[in-house]
Amino acid sequence: MTIKKKSRVTSLAAGRPPTARKPKSISRKATKALINTHHVLEKKKAQAIAKGDRAAEIAIESEIDALGGIEKYQLASLQGQRLDRGGDSSHILMEWLNSMDSTISSSAGAHLKMLEVGALSTKNACSASGFFDVERIDLNSQSDGILQQDFMKRPLPKDDSERFDIISLSLVLNFVPDAMGRGAMLLRTLDFLKQPDTQYSSGLRTFFPSLFMVLPAPCVTNSRYMNESHLETIMNALGYVKAQSKITHKLVYHLWVRKSGVQCPPATFKKTELRPGHSRNNFAVVLSGSSG
Numbered sequence: 001m002t003i004k005k006k007s008r009v010t011s012l013a014a015g016r017p018p019t020a021r022k023p024k025s026i027s028r029k030a031t032k033a034l035i036n037t038h039h040v041l042e043k044k045k046a047q048a049i050a051k052g053d054r055a056a057e058i059a060i061e062s063e064i065d066a067l068g069g070i071e072k073y074q075l076a077s078l079q080g081q082r083l084d085r086g087g088d089s090s091h092i093l094m095e096w097l098n099s100m101d102s103t104i105s106s107s108a109g110a111h112l113k114m115l116e117v118g119a120l121s122t123k124n125a126c127s128a129s130g131f132f133d134v135e136r137i138d139l140n141s142q143s144d145g146i147l148q149q150d151f152m153k154r155p156l157p158k159d160d161s162e163r164f165d166i167i168s169l170s171l172v173l174n175f176v177p178d179a180m181g182r183g184a185m186l187l188r189t190l191d192f193l194k195q196p197d198t199q200y201s202s203g204l205r206t207f208f209p210s211l212f213m214v215l216p217a218p219c220v221t222n223s224r225y226m227n228e229s230h231l232e233t234i235m236n237a238l239g240y241v242k243a244q245s246k247i248t249h250k251l252v253y254h255l256w257v258r259k260s261g262v263q264c265p266p267a268t269f270k271k272t273e274l275r276p277g278h279s280r281n282n283f284a285v286v287l288s289g290s291s292g
């Protein structure tokens, strides 16, 4: 198998389904503010639900609706994928794989399956590469090639033919409003990935089966409850080993390769303060259970 040369999306219009109307561009500042406000409201909503406070839940829902709901949030996220704003995150994954080009090229016949969770476009770099058979899901599908489905409710695979070589969670884990939910999402990736002992040619074995994960950089660089080494400890406990990582001022990218089973007994990770200070955010991942 060869990796087709990256056909970079050159404009937002090129990454949009042909039937969709051209949305109005939102300024960089407004995009960031809208995404942040949406995350804060989703978090407050999750807290209201946890407390059983239905009145607060309804009030917060109407605030989310007034902002334009998930559609406006997704539009803002798509704006963030514009080339002039850094491009879609999957081009980093393709850069990593292209750096292995010769080894991967010699792996003719490999048929790699990707599950893209939180897909906004069918034309991002990993789709355009031709390297993967991509199955795309999102809570709110924006296009024909994207199945409307909650990853946390996706039926479990019956056998390996329904499992994936790679899962993409790009800017999705931080969308989950609570730390337990994030832990559950990470655990659930294991149900949908092929086993660590899957036979790959030696070149592919370096990269698969794996989880491509992208987070806003401050989740790792400025959280009270998370830093790079804590994230790595959690991922290691799930059987993942860091194969690649990259940090920019906005985003942190990781490729986690599944190398072993989950630690037995499964490790527990609580919300523990690692980096005190007033100006920190509260991004955290809590793991409290066994794997599927």
Ligand SMILES: C[S@@+](CC[C@H](N)C(=O)[O-])C[C@H]1O[C@@H](n2cnc3c(N)ncnc32)[C@H](O)[C@@H]1O
Pocket (backbone or CB within 6 Å): 070, 074, 077, 078, 081, 089, 117, 118, 119, 120, 137, 138, 139, 140, 149, 150, 151, 152, 169, 170, 171, 172, 175, 176, 214
């Ligand atoms: C910020 S957007 C990220 C889009 C794109 N992956 C990117 O990197 O720009 C987050 C998306 O994740 C989706 N999402 C969040 N939780 C999800 C879940 N449990 N199942 C499926 N999609 C989910 C949301 O609907 C939203 O469209």
